[in-house]
Amino acid sequence: MSGNAKYSILFEPVKIGPVTAPNRFYQVPHCCGMGHVRPQAHAAMRAMKAEGGWGVVSTEECEIHPSSDLSPYAEQRLWDEHDIPALRLMTDAVHAKGALAAVELVHNGNHAANMLTRAPILAPSDMSVDFAYPKQARAMDKSDIREFRRWHRAAARRAKQAGFDVIYVYAGHHMSLPHHFLLPQFNDRSDEYGGSLENRARLIRELLEETHEEVGDTCAVAFRFAVDEMQGIDGMQAHEEGRAVVEMFAEIPDLWDVNVSDWSNDSATTRFQPNDGYQIPYIDFVKQVTTKPVVAVGRLTSPDMMLSLVKRGVVDFIGAARPSIADPFLPQKIKDGCIDEIRECIGCNICVSSDNLGVPIRCTQNPTMGEEWRRGWHPEKIAPKGSQEQALVIGAGPAGLECAMQLAKRGYQVTLAEARKEAGGRVLAESHLHGLGAWKRVADHRIYDLQQRANVQMFMQSNLTAKDVLELDIPNVFVATGASWRRDGIGRSSHKPLKIADSMQILTPDDIIAGKMPENGPVVIYDDDQIYIGGVLAEHLAAAGHKVIFMTPASMVSPWTELTLEQKRIQKSLIELGVTIHTNQELAAITSAGCKLACTYSGQAQDIQCGTVLLVTERIRHSALYDTLKAGKTAFNTLELIGDAAAPGLIADAVYAGHMAARNFEEDPQKVAQQLFKREVVSLQ
């Protein structure tokens, strides 16, 4: 049985109210840092999903009115008719590839601070906005509710005008007014919109009915609903009110898009939720209650799991946000029987972090994500080689692997040399740490691909010297030799080396990764990197039974991970593992007995006794080989330093750098240079 036939059920058309999806692959609404700020980039990105076989492609949140103004974040807008042309770009592009286009209409209530419009903030009851911003929302009165319904109806009409096939009512992620009305933690009204479940759900009913009335003739009305808040009895639970809501509105929407709340639960990372399909136990009752099609999510990346979910009648559509980002061509690859070629989502939430920064979406696995318009990159297509024949890639970490793979796809004879026993570099190394196992997929995908190709030679345990490189006589050399963690204390907080007593054992993340463990306890982890690895190592060592003291100049553990929705989980986990945490502390010196600290606010000194210090600070680029080659007499046709060796960053940055080097090789330099300048600008009309 070919892949094609086995999975054919996934490629059946499915009716959603008045429209029909061409198959069961459904890209649910997900944010992307593009929105109304970057409409051309947005249309190109969504169209790529459609081209890759997603039968329904949705927008991110789409603000319906200036009182739901998410500035400075880059979401969509349908405030009035001026926003229609930008969204028309998307629907036209998605339709051209044969998919349906869906839009998630939203009023964010107290989740929007209206920082641009300064409109009053609305909520079921008087309350603060939901982050540390000095504004309180006012309880909506009856006329506010009427107005809101009018805005929603008008936005649905504009969505239809913009060419959308599926129009959402949205009660999820704790992010929308209908959700706020539904949940007692937001709603303490005593009128017909508060109190009983029926009252709290009244607004949803009205929106569903009015959206049907307004656009239901030609558009499907989808309801996105979080069945469980994952707060136990303190919140809505799937088997109690969650189910009751589905029963109440069973046949009203044309489609049920069900998930869990809040966002950090819906988009859990593999570090804290390693199971694919983790939302299924919460939503598997839905199809028993409604005859309408159901879509669900939760890292559904395995085609066999998809098949089983459809066959068992759990869902009608395979929903995806992150897997569709990691591989826009996931459906097509299943259809073509090329399952091994799927780039599986690693669940790292780099995609989420981009949106939280208000910049275009990035993905660790898919370096073309977010670059469809700006650089014209296609995840599956790359120009064939030019006049050169051979390329040498030195280093098989994430940059080297991606570079080698793309060069091989272009048709070059590729030689890939790696100093260590196994390919994978830092991705392989970090994947051995507590919680990061899924990250190995970044290496696995590329190694598998390279192994299939006749034009690739891979050499492990080949620690090339400059002389070796010259002897290979390959005119095009990409040096991806990575970086290692500093051992001298230089980092974000201090550009000067630290005083370190010789007798103290000093470790770096590289040592731990290489299997070296603290000889004497307790171990102080000094995290001046403040990204993720310090927290991971603390978990790793504590889980291995070491007594760990975590110190950082930041005010929390791993502050950057607020962007990946992990920070709360990380600090909780360290506390539960018994790790002692000292925040707001700079390391002033390491003595033979321990660490001398200085408070980042007051400079107040403090001594902490310990047996080992693990320094998580900055990285040193491994550019020696490149520097030697560059300074040598032999002129290469191409000699390029890429990845962490050029600029230490995330794994996603290394993959991107490797991809870009392969793309730009033998490209017109003028054209390449121009891509750096491509951007969307504001109209002066």
Add this chain to the structure above:
Amino acid sequence: MSGNAKYSILFEPVKIGPVTAPNRFYQVPHCCGMGHVRPQAHAAMRAMKAEGGWGVVSTEECEIHPSSDLSPYAEQRLWDEHDIPALRLMTDAVHAKGALAAVELVHNGNHAANMLTRAPILAPSDMSVDFAYPKQARAMDKSDIREFRRWHRAAARRAKQAGFDVIYVYAGHHMSLPHHFLLPQFNDRSDEYGGSLENRARLIRELLEETHEEVGDTCAVAFRFAVDEMQGIDGMQAHEEGRAVVEMFAEIPDLWDVNVSDWSNDSATTRFQPNDGYQIPYIDFVKQVTTKPVVAVGRLTSPDMMLSLVKRGVVDFIGAARPSIADPFLPQKIKDGCIDEIRECIGCNICVSSDNLGVPIRCTQNPTMGEEWRRGWHPEKIAPKGSQEQALVIGAGPAGLECAMQLAKRGYQVTLAEARKEAGGRVLAESHLHGLGAWKRVADHRIYDLQQRANVQMFMQSNLTAKDVLELDIPNVFVATGASWRRDGIGRSSHKPLKIADSMQILTPDDIIAGKMPENGPVVIYDDDQIYIGGVLAEHLAAAGHKVIFMTPASMVSPWTELTLEQKRIQKSLIELGVTIHTNQELAAITSAGCKLACTYSGQAQDIQCGTVLLVTERIRHSALYDTLKAGKTAFNTLELIGDAAAPGLIADAVYAGHMAARNFEEDPQKVAQQLFKREVVSLQ
């Protein structure tokens, strides 16, 4: 001697290289959250400064290349010719009002993370980007430096094309590459760009000379330079290397724009730096070293101080960022002898907070700031009254005072009633707290204005009932009755009332403001507001000798004040005052003995003994009078709830609400409604 004549020296034209400023009022570069994201709003805002009499009006930072990409922040851009038209809007508008236009060219080095362009990050030496983002900059090699100089020169050319008269080289705020090269904490190079001061300053010399060469025929070249890092011997000091730099380049720039670094020192708030003119002691040597004109800043709001600074030969230009925001017509008012009408900057940094959020600039004193284009507001002009004659404003807090003042300006007979003895509301109240004295200017300015007007009647100690209001028989009523702090524990972290033992003394910020003090110590301040007042009260009570324990669910004291550049100073101050700080703690209950806490991460319980609890949580709107009037039989022509009574927020929000209510009164409702929708959209071409 009329104001006009006394200050005439301030209105002399001053030559700056090849151009001539019409007077000595110089709006130095300042950010505004508009930039390339909102070019029309930007042009209108800058033009208003020119109209108000500022002889030179500058942009914010203007990125010269995609490798200095400050996305998602809204600064200016001159990456290539596509950015010229947006800036041309500004220069044309500024020129039309008779002022010179200046542009601050910048390459931000490791202060820019290039999140949109993903270009390599550049710095003198290998180092992290300067905030918790996972990227390291690489040390620039010689070819990088050549390229950078080429970019800077090309950007200067484009700036000239865009119509700028003054073009900056910028080495300040720790925010630009030339500054990074200059400072040893960033630069440990061993080539001719590192080591000696001459070497570290080489890049600045090259940029100054090359900018002259490129555009010096018709444009002045300004040098913005931070003479002191305010780090004592750990940084550059005005009397050492700071002076040496001025001596080295004395006659090279056409203008010296001197200040102190970093941004939090240059834009110190009155809370921590109450002195106007606080930068003068750092920069007063400059004019002794150069014959070129000098501009300086540091909250120069007093015309007599301005006069003295010019007469004493300290400066040639009165520089201003914040005072020009609080009052764009400051120069004109001095010229017209209307010094009492100046809206003095209160040094609260709400302006800075807007830019840090990436949204348009707001100002506590000047509610029209940032609304010149969107709402068409002019700080000094307002439409005359329509057919109505009388208005009653209830409450003389910031919203009521502003509303009454603008209504009076429009020509209505205004009755202003205040329940308390004095006008000022929360502004007056908060100005009695530690460090907030300057905030009183918000009330003073408005009370003074109202007192001058024959069409205003002010009644203090008039706590109007609904019956009183009806008896007054005024058909237009604006209710600005404010809000008070909750006493039940409901706040950001919990929407449910707290269990509170009757025997414990519970205070709110209103109690402290009213002069009530803790009876028993220690006093726990529970700050679930997380904006500024909790930290102010802790300082206030500790300074008054109370033993204070500060508790907050946030990870730091007053996290919102990171946006006003005050957070580090606040937490330092509390530590130095001996305040005990418990972060990441939610208040679970108040017993007769103290507080029961729960860790926000783990839920771990903790008991803290105390004698008094000061709850800083949410506010309750005082809408009872409004609600009664609205529900009553009498139909008013206008009945409007404004300010904190409608939606608790900042003082700036209350002033804005009062202003808007006065503007919109008797306006075409359609036109008013439309203003909420006005925004700049991205070009689809």
